[in-house]
Amino acid sequence: MDTLFSHITAVTMDEAMHVYFDCFVGVTDGKIAYLSKTPPKEKPRKIINGEGMVLMPGLINCHTHLPMSLLRGYADDYDLSTWLNDYIFPREDRLDGRAVKAATLLSIAECLRFGVTSVSDMYNFCDEIAQAVAESGIKANIARGITLFTDESEDFDFEAYLPCQELQALKEKWDGYDGGRIRVEASVHGEYTSNYRLWDALGEYALNEHLGMHVHLSETRSEHESCKEKYGLTPAQVLDCHHVFDTHAIAAHCVWLEPEDMALLAKRGVSAVHCPVSNLKLASGCADVTAMIKAGMNVALGTDGSASNNNLDLFEEMKAAALMAKGKTGDPTAMPATAPLMMATVCGARAQRREKECGMIKLGMDADLIMLDFTSPHLMPCHNVISQLVYAASGHDVIMTMVRGKILYAAGKYLTIDLDSVVRELAQYAMPRVFTDDKKVPEQEQA
Amino acid sequence: MDTLFSHITAVTMDEAMHVYFDCFVGVTDGKIAYLSKTPPKEKPRKIINGEGMVLMPGLINCHTHLPMSLLRGYADDYDLSTWLNDYIFPREDRLDGRAVKAATLLSIAECLRFGVTSVSDMYNFCDEIAQAVAESGIKANIARGITLFTDESEDFDFEAYLPCQELQALKEKWDGYDGGRIRVEASVHGEYTSNYRLWDALGEYALNEHLGMHVHLSETRSEHESCKEKYGLTPAQVLDCHHVFDTHAIAAHCVWLEPEDMALLAKRGVSAVHCPVSNLKLASGCADVTAMIKAGMNVALGTDGSASNNNLDLFEEMKAAALMAKGKTGDPTAMPATAPLMMATVCGARAQRREKECGMIKLGMDADLIMLDFTSPHLMPCHNVISQLVYAASGHDVIMTMVRGKILYAAGKYLTIDLDSVVRELAQYAMPRVFTDDKKVPEQEQA
Numbered sequence: 048m049d050t051l052f053s054h055i056t057a058v059t060m061d062e063a064m065h066v067y068f069d070c071f072v073g074v075t076d077g078k079i080a081y082l083s084k085t086p087p088k089e090k091p092r093k094i095i096n097g098e099g100m101v102l103m104p105g106l107i108n109c110h111t112h113l114p115m116s117l118l119r120g121y122a123d124d125y126d127l128s129t130w131l132n133d134y135i136f137p138r139e140d141r142l143d144g145r146a147v148k149a150a151t152l153l154s155i156a157e158c159l160r161f162g163v164t165s166v167s168d169m170y171n172f173c174d175e176i177a178q179a180v181a182e183s184g185i186k187a188n189i190a191r192g193i194t195l196f197t198d199e200s201e202d203f204d205f206e207a208y209l210p211c212q213e214l215q216a217l218k219e220k221w222d223g224y225d226g227g228r229i230r231v232e233a234s235v236h237g238e239y240t241s242n243y244r245l246w247d248a249l250g251e252y253a254l255n256e257h258l259g260m261h262v263h264l265s266e267t268r269s270e271h272e273s274c275k276e277k278y279g280l281t282p283a284q285v286l287d288c289h290h291v292f293d294t295h296a297i298a299a300h301c302v303w304l305e306p307e308d309m310a311l312l313a314k315r316g317v318s319a320v321h322c323p324v325s326n327l328k329l330a331s332g333c334a335d336v337t338a339m340i341k342a343g344m345n346v347a348l349g350t351d352g353s354a355s356n357n358n359l360d361l362f363e364e365m366k367a368a369a370l371m372a373k374g375k376t377g378d379p380t381a382m383p384a385t386a387p388l389m390m391a392t393v394c395g396a397r398a399q400r401r402e403k404e405c406g407m408i409k410l411g412m413d414a415d416l417i418m419l420d421f422t423s424p425h426l427m428p429c430h431n432v433i434s435q436l437v438y439a440a441s442g443h444d445v446i447m448t449m450v451r452g453k454i455l456y457a458a459g460k461y462l463t464i465d466l467d468s469v470v471r472e473l474a475q476y477a478m479p480r481v482f483t484d485d486k487k488v489p490e491q492e493q494a
Numbered sequence: 495m496d497t498l499f500s501h502i503t504a505v506t507m508d509e510a511m512h513v514y515f516d517c518f519v520g521v522t523d524g525k526i527a528y529l530s531k532t533p534p535k536e537k538p539r540k541i542i543n544g545e546g547m548v549l550m551p552g553l554i555n556c557h558t559h560l561p562m563s564l565l566r567g568y569a570d571d572y573d574l575s576t577w578l579n580d581y582i583f584p585r586e587d588r589l590d591g592r593a594v595k596a597a598t599l600l601s602i603a604e605c606l607r608f609g610v611t612s613v614s615d616m617y618n619f620c621d622e623i624a625q626a627v628a629e630s631g632i633k634a635n636i637a638r639g640i641t642l643f644t645d646e647s648e649d650f651d652f653e654a655y656l657p658c659q660e661l662q663a664l665k666e667k668w669d670g671y672d673g674g675r676i677r678v679e680a681s682v683h684g685e686y687t688s689n690y691r692l693w694d695a696l697g698e699y700a701l702n703e704h705l706g707m708h709v710h711l712s713e714t715r716s717e718h719e720s721c722k723e724k725y726g727l728t729p730a731q732v733l734d735c736h737h738v739f740d741t742h743a744i745a746a747h748c749v750w751l752e753p754e755d756m757a758l759l760a761k762r763g764v765s766a767v768h769c770p771v772s773n774l775k776l777a778s779g780c781a782d783v784t785a786m787i788k789a790g791m792n793v794a795l796g797t798d799g800s801a802s803n804n805n806l807d808l809f810e811e812m813k814a815a816a817l818m819a820k821g822k823t824g825d826p827t828a829m830p831a832t833a834p835l836m837m838a839t840v841c842g843a844r845a846q847r848r849e850k851e852c853g854m855i856k857l858g859m860d861a862d863l864i865m866l867d868f869t870s871p872h873l874m875p876c877h878n879v880i881s882q883l884v885y886a887a888s889g890h891d892v893i894m895t896m897v898r899g900k901i902l903y904a905a906g907k908y909l910t911i912d913l914d915s916v917v918r919e920l921a922q923y924a925m926p927r928v929f930t931d932d933k934k935v936p937e938q939e940q941a
Contacts, residue, residue, distance in 0.1 A: 120881035443890030
């Protein structure tokens with residue numbers, strides 16, 4: 048046995064939602080190999096004293112754009128189109144792979160610090176994103192978000208389209224890397240940023256290559272309504288007609304889904320990724336998660352990018368999900384604490400096609416584990432561990448993050464990321480490159 | 495000069511919302527005595543290196559029930575009446591002063607850890623609450639929440655009513671303690687938990703004794719509507735008729751205020767205390783803060799008690815306030831980051847009648863200051879300090895909390911509270927007393 052967590056409270060997230068107090072959890076060869084109320088006979092190489100601590104499966108962030116940490120807080124409190132067109136897009140145009148890698152490493156450090164052990168990312172410069180993921184030890188499903196702004200009457204040559212070539216190269220180089228720690232996924236960025244020529248081709252490619260699909264779906268009312276005007280179908284319906292959901296797919300946001308959409312996506316096994324903080328911050332609306340779950344959909348959680356959140360703390364997202372469901376339904380019993388905790392673990396694993404691999408503390412599963420310190424004033428007394436995790440705790444309470452039995456973050460230290468050099472790279476290369484033409488002095492400076 | 499913060503970013507919250515980078519803030523005799531871009535000539539007794547740090551006024555939590563930390567997470571996800579009648583009230587009946595003091599000290603430790611330097615509390619056993627506040631060094635306006643369930647046809651003898659006697663004793667002993675660090679306030683718990691006999695008497699007493707007034711107002715729709723059926727007036731209107739707002743008053747929640755209520759409360763100088771997290775968690779609704787501010791009301795922020803939040807992190811409350819306003823109005827430009835930051839500082843100080851004393855970094859004001867570490871991954875890069883504080887930061891980022899120039903919390907250490915003995919007192923006395931008849935083994939235990 049490599050590592051033993053002793054006398055710890057284990058929130059297993061297994062089918063019966065077992066929570067074991069004062070128990071022992073052992074890790075061998077990166078897998079969970081021991082779970083008992085009594086200590087193991089064999090002597091472990093390393094013992095971590097779990098008194099006052101809570102052990103749970105690492106959280107899974109199913110929709111984010113890791114490199115956007117570079118734009119965190121750069122343009123808040125604007126309307127969506129001003130935010131995108133006047134601020135975000137012009138800056139993103141100045142990105143290159145080197146800047147993206149630095150920003151991605153910064154975001155991965157944040158993920159690990161907040162107890163996230165696996166992410167589903169959608170962006171550009173995916174080779175550099177994959178390099179950062181590979182170095183850091185975190186798990187990731189990496190999607191190359193693809194748009195197509197040509198007229199749909201024009202023929203579309205998949206092989207000749209650069210983003211599709213990049214996806215193919217990405218798949219060849221990274222899909223299945225390190226025993227599946229990295230998975231490459233296809234991505235129709237959104238219905239409103241492409242047309243059926245891309246949908247058909249990418250849907251077919253993903254199915255043939257056994258790649259998952261990651262899309263933005265019905266995030267804003269205008270996007271949802273324009274699609275209905277244009278096609279007489281909802282975004283979910285039109286993408287489904289064009290093979291986008293023929294493969295395993297996840298749909299981010301799903302704020303404006305209609306009952307028929309929910310039934311359709313449930314039938315097609317499409318997972319929704321709920322991003323309550325981003326949806327509120329951009330005033331996109333509040334997804335009806337309670338209805339999606341009732342309709343039989345698998346619902347996971349995501350933070351969206353740092354520019355629209357503005358952090359990657361999935362604990363904050365869990366609390367927001369529970370509060371928003373209660374607020375939307377007017378029912379305080381709606382979405383009890385267990386629900387968002389499942390969304391951030393087992394449902395996230397399902398959305399990532401990793402349900403056999405992680406999302407629970409269960410013998411044989413990868414040791415993707417996080418430990419929280421429950422001895423801080425805001426976590427005492429502890430009447431109910433689940434309530435405490437969702438309503439009182441924060442990603443800041445995570446003191447250890449482990450992926451496949453390897454500790455990647457512990458007590459303020461990042462064991463696979465040289466944060467100082469990342470910060471230097473951001474300051475000396477990424478920031479000047481992306482913001483050089485921007486005013487040097489931050490707007491509040493008045494002294 | 496006692497303490498100098500050097501090369502620090504100072505978010506002053508002054509009238510012009512100045513943010514100074516790489517500046518120097520000096521503290522002498524508990525007051526802010528120096529603020530400049532250049533270092534002072536005189537040598538300070540102590541220098542705190544502020545590189546990478548942000549200094550701002552301590553946050554002010556204008557509505558809480560400190561002792562309720564004892565009930566944190568005890569009964570979540572129930573409907574309001576089940577939560578109150580079957581869980582909260584029966585436990586509160588078992589409280590005594592000793593249990594209340596321990597729970598209050600725990601909550602104050604949490605406040606200090608999260609950067610709160612002043613609170614407005616409403617509860618019972620206020621002498622013990624005042625003792626805890628006195629020992630801890632935090633500032634507090636302490637209100638003895640008073641209910642009256644007799645029929646309003648019955649005469650009411652203020653002098654003979656025990657809660658009113660307690661209020662008088664509390665005022666004699668604690669009002670103005672330590673140069674006004676403690677202020678005692680009167681409190682009509684709520685319109686629905688009392689009648690005009692109490693309102694008239696308490697309103698007159700508060701006015702004569704120059705005490706502030708702290709009430710719950712229009713928290714739930716049913717409370718608001720029943721009042722209108724009973725009196726033909728809204729809670730705000732009926733309490734106003736009966737002198738409750740003749741003195742300086744704060745009204746917690748204000749979820750169901752009508753436009754006339756807002757105009758009335760603005761005219762009477764009553765501050766609203768917005769508690770977005772509690773209001774969502776109990777599905778009470780979402781207060782229309784944008785409209786209140788437009789109507790000219792002073793709006794502060796509160797966490798409510800730990801049992802309905804479930805923490806006292808006012809940074810979380812600031813973000814929730816901004817997100818809820820955007821969600822409610824459908825306008826992402828609604829309540830920009832500066833607004834909740836003002837609610838948690840200058841507006842809170844006004845609600846506490848401490849606006850001449852704290853809420854800003856300004857020469858002559860009390861040195862109620864907090865320092866945040868802005869070198870963590872989730873706070874880099876920093877394009878906009880204000881956005882970062884509201885949308886990306888957390889109370890966990892606070893590394894120092896100072897009240898009147900005295901450091902009460904720094905880097906995990908509580909300098910005025912012996913947390914270990916508080917935890918022992920909770921485990922050995924408070925918990926057994928309040929929960930003895932309760933099942934010993936937490937419900938999730940199944941091993």
